Amino acid sequence: xxxxxxNGFLRFGFGFCNPNHAAALICALAPFCWGWRxxxxxxxxxxxxxxxxxxxxxxxxxxxxxxxxxMASWGAMNWRGGIFGRAKSRPSRNGRAGARxxxxxxxxxxxxxxxxxxxxxxxxxxxxxILNRPVIWLAGLRLFAANPLGVGFGRSGEIASAxxxxxxxxxxxxxxxxxxxxxxTGAFAGFAWLVFVSLPLALGAxxxxxxxxxxxxxxxxxxxxxxxxxxxFDFTEMGGLPLxxxxxxxxxxxxxxxxxxxxxxxxxxxxxxxxxxxAVSAVVLxxxxxxxxxxxPRVGNGFVSTGGEARVYRGADWSLRDAVPxxxxxxxxxxxxxxxxGASGGGxxxxxxxxxxxxxxxxxxxxxxxxxPEFCEAPSNVVRILQRRWGEEPIDDPRVEAY
Numbered sequence: 001x002x003x004x005x006x007n008g009f010l011r012f013g014f015g016f017c018n019p020n021h022a023a024a025l026i027c028a029l030a031p032f033c034w035g036w037r038x039x040x041x042x043x044x045x046x047x048x049x050x051x052x053x054x055x056x057x058x059x060x061x062x063x064x065x066x067x068x069x070x071m072a073s074w075g076a077m078n079w080r081g082g083i084f085g086r087a088k089s090r091p092s093r094n095g096r097a098g099a100r101x102x103x104x105x106x107x108x109x110x111x112x113x114x115x116x117x118x119x120x121x122x123x124x125x126x127x128x129x130i131l132n133r134p135v136i137w138l139a140g141l142r143l144f145a146a147n148p149l150g151v152g153f154g155r156s157g158e159i160a161s162a163x164x165x166x167x168x169x170x171x172x173x174x175x176x177x178x179x180x181x182x183x184x185t186g187a188f189a190g191f192a193w194l195v196f197v198s199l200p201l202a203l204g205a206x207x208x209x210x211x212x213x214x215x216x217x218x219x220x221x222x223x224x225x226x227x228x229x230x231x232x233f234d235f236t237e238m239g240g241l242p243l244x245x246x247x248x249x250x251x252x253x254x255x256x257x258x259x260x261x262x263x264x265x266x267x268x269x270x271x272x273x274x275x276x277x278x279a280v281s282a283v284v285l286x287x288x289x290x291x292x293x294x295x296x297p298r299v300g301n302g303f304v305s306t307g308g309e310a311r312v313y314r315g316a317d318w319s320l321r322d323a324v325p326x327x328x329x330x331x332x333x334x335x336x337x338x339x340x341x342g343a344s345g346g347g348x349x350x351x352x353x354x355x356x357x358x359x360x361x362x363x364x365x366x367x368x369x370x371x372x373p374e375f376c377e378a379p380s381n382v383v384r385i386l387q388r389r390w391g392e393e394p395i396d397d398p399r400v401e402a403y
Contacts, residue, residue, distance in 0.1 A: 364381070
């Protein structure tokens with residue numbers, strides 16, 4: 001499991017592989033510590049203090065921003081009563097009204113938040129992790145706009161990295177769970193997800209703790225891949241990550257979905273608010289479709305196309321990003337590694353790496369091999385072989401070219 005560090009300090013994930021995901025869950029649990037009375041109040045204080053310590057150890061800038069917004073939302077919802085519950089003046093021993101306890105709670109929470117910010121002070125700098133996010137999101141919007149029916153589950157990061165992101169920038173997801181879902185599964189699923197996110201926010205404000213926790217998780221998922229869809233639904237290999245990450249990721253999703261469903265089910269029907277939620281979802285999706293760009297590839301029939309006619313198949317030792325530079329004029333790249341059993345036909349066919357062993361499937365095509373295995377025999381339909389030259393030994397086969 002990879003380790004995340006910040007200024008030389010190890011970032012704790014508390015069972016998650018990514019500390020930002022841990023911070024998202026911590027922020028989602030924080031509102032449930034607020035606004036209690038009696039003994040439960042002190043339990044809430046203790047739990048909130050423990051969560052603040054855990055958040056500080058994640059060194060998550062998004063986490064502290066989300067927690068600050070959650071506290072501000074709680075304060076706005078309880079404007080007259082303070083931030084941690086209804087504020088009622090309590091008489092002191094001399095008969096005068098005492099200080100409102102909620103103000104003390106607000107002050108204590110502010111101090112805790114300030115302490116977390118001070119601990120993480122070295123993280124508050126503009127770096128690549130911040131500056132790269134808008135670039136990745138723009139690539140994701142362009143990919144979605146060019147493929148409104150989706151590019152395939154788990155494919156968005158790979159395609160965006162190969163065709164839409166600058167050299168040296170590679171991602172597995174679009175660093176935005178909502179955008180990743182829409183880009184991979186299409187506009188219909190994306191619209192349904194947006195409606196689900198919008199309805200609890202429109203209807204459930206009276207459930208203050210649940211509303212803030214839901215909104216905090218939605219915001220966290222906007223700025224990172226908190227809901228890592230490919231990992232969540234990889235029940236066989238769990239994305240190659242530990243079991244603890246898989247279970248905690250599902251716990252986070254269940255908390256989000258369960259909280260949203262509960263707020264919708266327990267809310268009073270409000271036609272206007274429902275219409276507003278639907279309209280906002282439709283506007284957001286329509287706005288995303290406006291980012292259509294000619295540079296974005298089109299996905300269909302198992303290929304991602306950039307406009308050329310050549311068909312490209314890759315072995316497991318070649319990534320899509322590595323193969324793309326060979327085709328400045330465009331090509332059709334198979335999304336699946338290897339050569340499918342039904343692949344055939346003529347035209348211009350390129351086989352990278354281990355895929356060269358399937359050259360016999362294209363007897364009527366002009367086949368080009370790129371870095372074939374050492375003992376791979378090239379049939380007569382192979383017109384060119386591109387191979388890295390490691391020495392000065394002459395190559396007898398006239399079809400071989402060095403690159």
